[in-house]
Structure formats: structure tokens, C-alpha cells
Amino acid sequence: MIDTIVVATDGSASVQRAVAASLDLAARFEAAVHALYVVDSGEVDSSPAAVRDQMRNALQEHGGAAIVDVQRRAAELACDVTAVVREGRPADEISEYAREIDADLVTVGTRGRHGENRFLVGSVAERVVRSCPVPVLTVRQLDDADGATAVEQPAGGDADAT
Secondary structure, three states: OOOEEEEEOOOOHHHHHHHHHHHHHHHHHOOEEEEEEEEEHHHHHOOOHHHHHHHHHHHHHHHHHHHHHHHHHHHHOOOOEEEEEEEEOHHHHHHHHHHHHOOOEEEEEEOOOOOHHHHHOOOHHHHHHHHOOOOEEEEEOOOHHHOOOOOOOOEOOOHHHO
């Protein structure tokens, strides 16, 4: 049974299908939804010292808007959403939050990179799958050419599950 779902959001197009999948599951199982946005501390720390506070504030505002979008979409399905904004390394914070609230499922969006790009570009979703103590549902962003919806299979909570 699924009682608690964490949907990690960054407000990007690639996470919109993950939000939809999370809310659909929540409605079907009458599960609690936690929308989580993580201010990437690496991004803040790597910015010039003179603008770090502005960068942090901008990322927090962006995260707030991403969570409001999840709440708006959840209201259409009569689902309540707990809004959470944290700061740190996104994959670590997502996994830690899931552990803290004893979540049953974490949902993340992926950009569906293929070939060399998959190895050249780090993936928060991949790190969550490898480190999260609960099952992770990855939902791929579709290209216009892909057409119909495709939801990737859920992965287990340990590194060997991928």
C-alpha cells in the first residue's frame, strides 16, 4: 500500500509528468503527497560571493513557484500537499527527507538522455535511485516524437536495484 509519496520537483518540464504520475497514484491510494524542492547548495556556493544571497533567494522563489504548481494540480484531484523546501545536495536531501517521513515512494523526473550524454551529465534522478532507502519511480520526459506516455519501472532502494 502507498500511504506517503514524495515528489521531487524543480519546476522543469521534465518533472511535470512525474508530478502527474505522483498525483494520480496519490488519488488512487488516498496517499499523502509531499512536494519537495531542494535549493542546490553547490549552485549557490559556486556563485560569486557578492551574489550568493541573491542566488539563494532566487532559487528559493523558483522552488516556491514549483511547489505552488504541484499544489494547484493536486487541488484539481482533491489531494492535499505538504510543501517542503530544503537546501543541500538534491539527491542527498531527497533521500534523507524520504527516510525522515517514512515515505513509501519517491517520484522523480528524468530528461531521458541517451548515449554519451548520459555519462557526461550527472543525474539527480540516478543518484536518488542509487541512494534512496525507499522505492523510486522515475518518469521520463517525452520528446514530441515519442508521443504516448511512457513511465519507467520503479527501482528499489539499494544500489544493486538499477
